Amino acid sequence: MVAIVALIKVIVVVLVILGTVAYLVLLERKVSAYMQDRIGPNRVGPKGLFQPFADILKLVLKEMIVPRKANKFVHALAPVISITVALSALAVIPFGNYVVIGGQKISLMIANVNIGVLYILAMSSLGVYGITLSGWASNNKYSLLGGLRSSAQMISYELSLGLSIIGVLMIDGTLRLDKIVESQSGWHWNIFYQPLGFLVFVTAAFAETNRLPFDLPEAEPELVGGYHTEYSGMRWGLFFLSEYTNMIVSSALMATLYFGGWSLPYVNYSAMSPNIAAIVQVATFLAKTGIFIFIYMWVRWTVPRFRYDQLMNVGWKIMLPLAFLNLIGTGAVMLAVR
Amino acid sequence: MTLWERLYFPEIIHGMSITIRAFFRPKFTRQYPEERWTPPPVFRGRPVLVMEDETGIERCVACGLCARVCPSLAIEVQAAETELDKERYPERFEINMLRCIFCGFCEEVCPEEAIIMSKDFELTFSNTRDAIYGKDKLLIPASQLKDRLDFLKQYR
Numbered sequence: 113m114v115a116i117v118a119l120i121k122v123i124v125v126v127l128v129i130l131g132t133v134a135y136l137v138l139l140e141r142k143v144s145a146y147m148q149d150r151i152g153p154n155r156v157g158p159k160g161l162f163q164p165f166a167d168i169l170k171l172v173l174k175e176m177i178v179p180r181k182a183n184k185f186v187h188a189l190a191p192v193i194s195i196t197v198a199l200s201a202l203a204v205i206p207f208g209n210y211v212v213i214g215g216q217k218i219s220l221m222i223a224n225v226n227i228g229v230l231y232i233l234a235m236s237s238l239g240v241y242g243i244t245l246s247g248w249a250s251n252n253k254y255s256l257l258g259g260l261r262s263s264a265q266m267i268s269y270e271l272s273l274g275l276s277i278i279g280v281l282m283i284d285g286t287l288r289l290d291k292i293v294e295s296q297s298g299w300h301w302n303i304f305y306q307p308l309g310f311l312v313f314v315t316a317a318f319a320e321t322n323r324l325p326f327d328l329p330e331a332e333p334e335l336v337g338g339y340h341t342e343y344s345g346m347r348w349g350l351f352f353l354s355e356y357t358n359m360i361v362s363s364a365l366m367a368t369l370y371f372g373g374w375s376l377p378y379v380n381y382s383a384m385s386p387n388i389a390a391i392v393q394v395a396t397f398l399a400k401t402g403i404f405i406f407i408y409m410w411v412r413w414t415v416p417r418f419r420y421d422q423l424m425n426v427g428w429k430i431m432l433p434l435a436f437l438n439l440i441g442t443g444a445v446m447l448a449v450r
Numbered sequence: 451m452t453l454w455e456r457l458y459f460p461e462i463i464h465g466m467s468i469t470i471r472a473f474f475r476p477k478f479t480r481q482y483p484e485e486r487w488t489p490p491p492v493f494r495g496r497p498v499l500v501m502e503d504e505t506g507i508e509r510c511v512a513c514g515l516c517a518r519v520c521p522s523l524a525i526e527v528q529a530a531e532t533e534l535d536k537e538r539y540p541e542r543f544e545i546n547m548l549r550c551i552f553c554g555f556c557e558e559v560c561p562e563e564a565i566i567m568s569k570d571f572e573l574t575f576s577n578t579r580d581a582i583y584g585k586d587k588l589l590i591p592a593s594q595l596k597d598r599l600d601f602l603k604q605y606r
Contacts, residue, residue: 146472146477147472147473148472149475150479410466410470411462411466413469414462414465414466414468414469415462
């Protein structure tokens with residue numbers, strides 16, 4: 113019974129995310145167009161709303177080209193690693209509290225593990241493998257450079273990402289994401305206690321997801337396409353999918369860790385019937401996540417790409433000390449308050 | 451750089467304020483196939499031969515200056531004699547629209563104001579043979595070209 117419920121939750125979440133990703137691509141194109149005084153795709157369907165289906169159809173129908181001297185097995189494996197890892201990070205995100213179906217409480221997260229935050233950090237660092245392996249397996253110097261860059265970049269920013277989260281963990285005293293959300297109810301959002309930590313977290317999250325201004329692994333002007341230069345068709349589509357899924361995961365994480373997740377100030381969930389409360393919670397959570405996704409796109413179409421040495425300087429000389437400072441400061445304040 | 455600029459984050463916020471303003475500005479894109487555009491008389495579209503309205507005869511006297519000046523060698527004229535006052539007329543007049551670069555030299559050099567640039571910029575053909583425009587496509591009545599003829603009288 114538990115297994116079936118978990119399976120249903122997995123299927124629902126994966127399908128919803130895949131559909132969302134398709135529409136995020138459209139949103140990104142629209143946002144970029146509007147920020148550049150253009151209109152963007154508006155031909156397929158009303159207002160261009162069917163554009164994602166056309167895109168997917170094109171990707172599926174395209175030939176998947178494998179370079180002659182590529183390592184065929186690893187070349188095929190790399191995008192699968194990327195998308196698997198990206199999707200599995202969603203397992204511990206709390207979309208809401210719980211729903212009651214047939215008298216049974218069903219929690220609105222796929223797996224309520226007691227090391228949720230650690231699990232997400234582990235999954236996000238596994239994402240490097242997909243990119244690095246694809247860069248290596250393509251037998252192309254640009255791909256290799258992209259892959260190498262991404263491994264160096266992700267390892268450097270992982271440190272400050274982890275350290276910035278520790279501040280939240282110290283305040284809330286738990287690694288469970290649902291408990292972190294509960295402890296932020298009302299106006300006790302962590303952003304008010306951890307502004308510096310949030311800044312470091314956001315910067316590191318941008319670098320982790322390879323989004324502009326840190327998209328050096330695929331820097332088009334220098335590296336053609338970076339790690340996915342030699343990919344085409346649906347394999348390339350999988351990389352695209354995992355990039356956007358990573359974006360969703362880190363936006364959800366920002367909402368969960370710093371902006372109270374599904375909790376909403378001034379709303380008393382216990383007064384509502386549990387299912388209506390669940391709908392409100394999910395809507396709140398999705399709205400918060402959506403805002404961060406928009407900020408992701410907003411930043412992408414505003415800030416130019418960093419140079420590689422600047423990226424490393426920012427990572428090791430600024431972000432890491434700031435994260436430590438935040439950690440020590442949080443500890444000192446907590447000691448003083450207690 | 452000042453310390454404020456070196457902090458970088460305030461500058462990112464500044465940049466983001468610029469892009470979000472652009473986000474809500476009206477857009478300039480013209481929805482082309484639905485929204486058509488009529489060019490002003492200065493516009494140099496495809497070159498055409500002026501045909502007198504009453505007689506239906508082209509002004510061209512087949513002097514060949516346009517073919518001579520054409521930098522991309524797009525024009526070919528074959529002259530013949532006629533009983534009319536102008537004595538010569540182009541028996542064959544062909545412009546290869548794949549070669550034409552719309553420079554307007556033919557119009558500038560023409561002593562009779564017989565070849566001028568039109569407003570037509572929507573040129574499509576599916577093979578190279580169709581791209582060679584003969585007299586059937588080139589002859590346009592002067593009344594339809596009034597804008598450009600007036601423009602030429604005023605500014606040339």
